[in-house]
Amino acid sequence: MTTANQIRVTLPDASVRELAEGTTGADLAAQIGPGLARAAVAIKVNGQIQDLGRALPDGASIAILTDRDPDALGVLRHSAAHILATAVRQLYPDAGIGFGPAIDEGFYYDFAVPQPFTPEDLEEIEEKMNAVVASDFPFLREVVDRKEANRRFADDPLKLERISELGADETITVYTDGPFVDLCRGPHIPSTGRLKFFKLLSGAGAYWRGDSSRQMLQRIYGTAFFKKDDLAQHLTRMEEAKKRDHRVVGKQLDLFLFHPFAPGSVFWTERGTAMINELNGYLRELQRDGYQELKTPLLYNKALWEISGHWGKYKENMFLVLDNETGEHDFSLKPMNCPSHYLMYQAKKHSYKELPLRYVTYDVLHRNEVSGALSGLTRVRQFQQDDCHIFLMERQIQAEVHRLTQFILAFYKTFGLKATLKFATRPEQRVGTDQMWDEAERSLRHALEATGLPYELKPGDGAFYGPKIDFDVEDAIGRKWQLGTIQLDYSNPERFDLKYVGEDNADHRPVIIHRAVCGSFERFMGILIEHFAGVFPLWLSPEQVRVLPISDAQADAARVITLRLRDAGLRAHLDERNDTLNYRIRDAELAKVPYMAIVGQREAEGGTVAVRVRGEGNKQDIVNVEEFSARLTNEVKSRALS
Ligand SMILES: [Zn+2]
Ligand SMILES: [Zn+2]
Structure with a gap:
């Protein structure tokens, strides 16, 4: 029983304390112990963080926050x-x-x-x-x-x-x-x-x-x-x-540039393009089985965005395009791929036997970011995503989420990026009924738990159409980046009236999963440049080997070697400039080229090269050209981290 001038509060261990009315958080901390009194920073009262100095209300659940609390x-x-x-x-x-x-x-x-x-x-x-x-x-x-x-x-x-x-x-x-x-x-x-x-x-x-x-x-x-x-x-x-700033390293390594005539859109150089192609190639290889790659239009009539809800909610982020026939800005560049995939799905009749049906696309997207927010590769107006939409039956969700999670984690591992999983639930601004959300959250969480992987909870952080699993990766210097996502969507199948014919021969609604692994390639490249500080593994390196003749006398032999390496699929460059060998070696080091193949008279005559490996100083190994080429192609194929 509390008397008139006493209050009761519940501590995190569920124990109840009786306190004199007017007791503050600081008083309570001192009552519990001098150590806590010193360490206390603030107090959580019914989940709200407050000053320690405020009087505690009767009946509150409280937790004293110390410097160890995030x-x-x-x-x-x-x-x-x-x-x-x-x-x-x-x-x-x-x-x-x-x-x-x-x-x-x-x-x-x-x-x-x-x-x-x-x-x-x-x-x-x-x-x-x-x-x-x-x-x-x-x-x-x-x-x-x-x-x-x-x-x-x-x-x-x-x-x-x-x-x-x-x-x-x-x-x-x-x-x-x-x-x-x-x-x-x-x-x-x-x-x-x-x-x-x-x-x-x-x-x-x-x-x-x-x-x-x-x-x-x-x-x-x-x-x-x-x-x-x-x-x-x-x-x-x-x-x-x-x-490691990607804007600086990107310039040093000549990977990309920007121009004021196309703000927020990247010009990829030959070297940057080679890297993007490698990323695309890797994803395509991983998605050879069970995925359908599609190309869809970039420009759409507003009728599509009215169905998808973008015209009402997202219009200011879209680039509108004038339709000469109506004289109105009735068209827009697509800010995301989802609706184009729904249209592709709608266009044909689908049987339950085809599900899960996985569409992937690397189409170009545009979002009208305000010019002040544009920053290097991380905030751009034009970008490409590794976008995938999976149409499936409800009972397939668990197996699919498992498959996708393994896929995403394996992909990050190739780059030495450690990932953590987060489960994000319904946000305040959302579409769909509460019942739909209950269902979606329950099945996604169930599927996530079935993977056995640990995850963090992010309440209220879901997409406006459904709950999601986010993948945050930690880079080489401990920074966290949000990258991949698996989003469950019960809402758009309704909006777009998507159907499949079930075993019972009747029409049913599929569920959609939105999946991205890299997110935007532009941003992912920015993260990779900083993660590797420009020292990329061989398979991803814009230039994999630089061939250096010691003098003009070996230029012809060096040219032949360069061609042989290129024939083997390697990105080999010949540096036959008139500068000294030492100068050219230093230049290749600054460009972070993984291998240098130096061709002197002895090598030119013997069909060998003197190999210098990035990061291994002046050590040189004389290797037969065929052997060298095979060694590098194997390293590329294995996608080993250097
Ligand atoms: Zn303040
Ligand atoms: Zn999507």
């Missing part, structure tokens, strides 16, 4: 953004204050200041942040009414704009840390002194609210961690990532 890192980083703003306001008292969220890799804050921040400014700001941390100001939460909020932020139009947008019944809270007051929902760390390991990283211009018609603010990016080692590792990784 959710606590976001609280730390968002608080670091406040500390950044505190420091900026001390140095630039007139700075307007925009948004300051935690992001995946750290945090940022946007400021209205007349000049961009220089690296020296960032150093000075970081110094000031250290002083704010040393002062150990508590983060004080205060509930205010609208009038009071407007009074407090009277000098900051950005804050006033946000206050004006808050709903009438919304609780307005302000937080104070030392000299700085901010309009914020929270939560925050208990005091500024809890921020220990942080670093400001860069400055960039950013439009207020991401709207290019609004004023340009100055954004400062930073990161923060609970542990010194974690920060050090993150900074090393950032350095490493910078060296």
Whole structure:
């Protein structure tokens, strides 16, 4: 029994505690033990993260978050953004204050200041942040009414704009840390002194609210961690990532280029094209059995997008095309392949005996990304996907998901990419009935569990037409990328009235699975370039072997050797420039060519080459040309990682 001034809360181990009314999260942590009191960062109350300093409500389920909890890192980083703003306001008292969220890799804050921040400014700001941390100001939460909020932020139009947008019944809270007051929902760390390991990283211009018609603010990016080692590792990784940046490596290795006349669309050089063709070839080889490759149109009348729902929901992301006959923008370049596959399926009668029916396509897709969001190969307007749609019966889902999962994991393994699986359920914005979603989630989850593989849950992250399994891969420097997907779709078979004739001779609805392994080839290439830092395995290398005659006297012999290697299917290049051999060797090393075949007089006469292997320094082996060629073709065939 709780008395009038007592409350009860439930701890994560299901035990119930009686507490005096007004007990805060911090009080509770101290009651449990001094260790927890020191480690506590914030508290989850009925699933919501809150400040430790707030009184606990009666009947709540609570969990104290320590620095080991992934959710606590976001609280730390968002608080670091406040500390950044505190420091900026001390140095630039007139700075307007925009948004300051935690992001995946750290945090940022946007400021209205007349000049961009220089690296020296960032150093000075970081110094000031250290002083704010040393002062150990508590983060004080205060509930205010609208009038009071407007009074407090009277000098900051950005804050006033946000206050004006808050709903009438919304609780307005302000937080104070030392000299700085901010309009914020929270939560925050208990005091500024809890921020220990942080670093400001860069400055960039950013439009207020991401709207290019609004004023340009100055954004400062930073990161923060609970542990010194974690920060050090993150900074090393950032350095490493910078060296591997696909835009830089792609230029060094002459793989692709961009032109202002085709923003966001890639020009692949001969060397980049060779790599894309290898990826395509590998997928085609894996899909030789049981898949049908199709080519479908790029341009469609809006009637199709009206059925698919894109015209209503996705129109601003599509490139519309003028129809001369109607004078209207009634056509669009396709942003995805799915509807074209449905049309192909519709065009013929299908029996249950044909299912699962797997259509694959590598058609070109266009999405109208805003020009500001375009970035290297990762955000483009034109791209190709390894898109597959599988039409099947419900009872085939489990076996198919198993097959697809094995396929995708085996593919990633070839590149040395470790994958993790995620199961994403119904999002808020969705089509289809709840019953349809229950069914789809149940069968996909069942199929996923039957694979025996571990997976993470991503509630609310499904596609708008169905739940999905996402494959995140981890690259050589520990970064995660979302790549493949298996999506279950009960909705489009309805929309497009897709049917098959069952054993009972009656019409039935198939289910659709959308599957991609690489996702966009453009983005996948960007990931591979950074993963391998340009040091590709032989099969994928844009140039597999470079033939170097020592002098003009061996040029003819070298030319013959190059042709023989090419005949064997190898990408061999001849470098017969007049530069010194050492210079040309250095050049091949910079181009990260896996093998060099050097032809001196002795080799020219003996039908051999002196082979240098990438990464093995000055070591040279004299090998017979036929043997060399066979060795390389075997290595290509095995798709071995170097
Ligand atoms: Zn805040
Ligand atoms: Zn699809």
